[in-house]
Structures are given as C-alpha cells and as structure tokens.
Amino acid sequence: MSGGGDGILPEGRATAGATAGTVVLEDVHARHLRAIAAQGDRAAFSALFRHYAPRIKSYLLTTGLPPMEAEELAQEVMLTVWRKAAIFDPSRARAATWIFTIARNLRIDAARRSRAADAAVAQESLTPAEPEPADDLLFAAEAADRLRATLDTLPPDQLAVVRLSFFEDAPHPDIARRLGIPLGTVKSRLRLAMARLRGVIDPGGAER
Amino acid sequence: MIAAMRPPPSPPHPTHHPDVDLLSRHAAGTLADGPALVVATHLDFCPICRHQMRAWEALGGALLNSQRPVALADDALERTLARLDGAQLDDARLEGKRPPADVPALDPDPVLPPALRRQRLGPWRFVAPGIRGRAVRVDPTQGYKVMLFRVAAGMAIPMHGHRGQEYTCVVDGAFSDVFGRFGSGDMAAVDASVDHQPLAEPDGDCLCLIAVRGRLRIHSLLGRLVQPLVGL
C-alpha cells in the first residue's frame, strides 16, 4: 500500500457521524433484501420501496425522463429489486449501489426501446456486466462508504454540479444554465468536487 | 509479499485503458452504445478498470441515496405490491446458467469476450484482401457503427482517415501504431484530428472491435472497399 489515499478524507465530526449513520442504513437495507430473498417479505419490500422509489423517480427525472415514465420505471426498478433480491451479495456491493445499477440498466433499456426502429434493436443487452468473483469486491463496498461520507461533506453547490454531470452527462453550458451560474463556476466546482471523489475512487490514479 | 498467496498465473493485463471520463460515463450509463460496447469489451479483459468501474457505480449509489425524493402516485406502492405475485423470482443458483429470455443466444466463438458474445453479430464477410469483418448491431440512431475486424498479419487496419471519435479494443492478436503496441484487451480512443495508421503485427491475425462515429472518409482503395460493408 502506498498509503496515499489516507489524507484525502477530511477528519471531521460531520464525516464520522455521517459514515456511522450511513453504514447502519446500509445494514438495514441489506437485511431487507435478504428477507425478500429468503421469505418474500412484503414488509421489508415496502420499507425499501418507501426509501428508494422516490429517489429512483427523482434520479430518472434528472436524466431527463418525463414524469409519467419516471413514475412507471421507478416501479419497474423496484419490481426488479424484488425479483433479483436473491442475487444481491452484500460482499460485492452496497444496497444503494446495487439498486442504482438496476435503475441505470433499466433506464438504458427503456431509452433504447423508445429509440428502436425495430424490435430487434430493443432486444440487445448492452448493460455493464456483473462483477466477477476474482475481483476485489470489498474495495467497491468500502469505496461506497467513503464516497457517501465524502458526498456528505461536499458543499451543496458542488454536489448539484456533480449530480448533473454524472447522472445526465450534461454539457457544462447546460449545467450552468440550469443552475443559473456562470460557466466558469461550473467548471471550477466540478474540478474541486471530482478531485475529492477521484481521490476516494482511485487513490493511486495519479501513478497510472 | 507472500509468494504462496499469489493467484495462479493469468494472461497479462491490458496496458492501454479507457480514461477516467469514459469509465465514469460507462458506470453512469450515459455512454452511447458504440463506445459502451468497446469499454465493456476492455472491462472483460481488465481487472483494474473493473475495480474502478465498481467504485464509480458506488458513486451512483451514493448520489442516488442523496437524491431529493420525489413523491410517487398515492397508490404506487399498492400497485407494485399487487404485481409481486406475478413476478417470477430469480434464483441465485440458476443465475448465469440460464440466459435471460430477452437476450439473444450467446455467439459460439470462444475467442470473443462475454460482452461481445452477448451481442448480435452479423456473419463474417469479405472486406478486402486480408481483411474480414462482422457487423455488430447497435442502435443506429446514436450515430455509431461498430465492426469486428479480423486483419491478417501485417495488414493495415482500415479505419484511419475517419472523422469523429474512434474507439478500438483488441480482442485477439495485436496491432501497432504511433501510440505503441496494442495487445489483447488494450483499448484506444482517438479523435478525428489524429491520423494514425494501425498495422496488425506480423506474427498473427489481429481481431479488433472498432466503433466509429460519423462517416469513413474515402481515403484509399481500402477505404472505398470498406464502405459498402459499413453501410455508408
């Protein structure tokens, strides 16, 4: 280990507190997923639905989906969470990460279906693959916790820029217009925020 | 550190990787189909980038959790609960052994990585002496053409003189150009301003996946011959 990543996260009370709360929430969500897989627990599903469905709908709206479609697709995502709960492996990914990848993949499929000139194109599956057993999966789970903690410490204006940039891949001038801030401010906020996040995601990145 | 704990020898890892921008966009699901397939092919070869990809997905999860909730319809939970009974539960033990119903049958070519075997590939067709190609069907409305080329040892790869972005991943064999040597799993993303001229290495065929945006410029006899196949 180079130890280069250790200095990146600020050592503050807010970070420590947020991390603790986050981990507890993740544990609860992972337990709900296990209960769904083991005994088709509807109460556990309802609890997950109440937390995630409104956030998934919000995410889908951010990516530009019209409200009706975002509503339908959010329910579809939750239905898929129910169906695939047995596949969820907490050692591979946090519940939020896993649910995000389901929402992302269904969004890609829905966009492709709506664009497809013929049914054949709609059937293609180009969604990113599942992790492989040989990969260092704990890293991703731990990175998720550290990313959560880092997001909690980002100023809201930086977070807003990161959100639009990551979820929507919005061009910088678009972000500037939508947030009502100058283009230069978008660029500087994104640079600051991404430097922090990249330090968490890829502590050795500079050496590659 | 401890030799006994080292994993068994594996094929060498790729040395040319997608940049952080491509990887994060792949994780976010915002890449167009052409480049997404080239990145997915690289990921099948590259544990380093798979690692990064999981971390970018974790950012997606963290952003999702901090997303401002937007209320669903009052009866949304009720309606979804009503649909659970009809929903078939996926069994973890069956996962991976049974292709999902909505995915085409896997291509039988064992040299292809999983990302490519899941795609709809056209038949091998003659492109030019020493070059054969298979079309990979992706959503045409996104503006990318994707081809799998098999280029005989020592031949030029027919994609120079393009306009727009070009994404390449070597699937088998190797090629070299001004940027260096590209072997199995190595990926390149170059811009229209770069007029490189990749050559398949002399000791074997090079199988490579190429996604190009826009039109191929008529640049050579080879370029003209490639045109009908690529459908321009």
Ligand SMILES: [Zn+2]
């Ligand atoms: Zn890589």
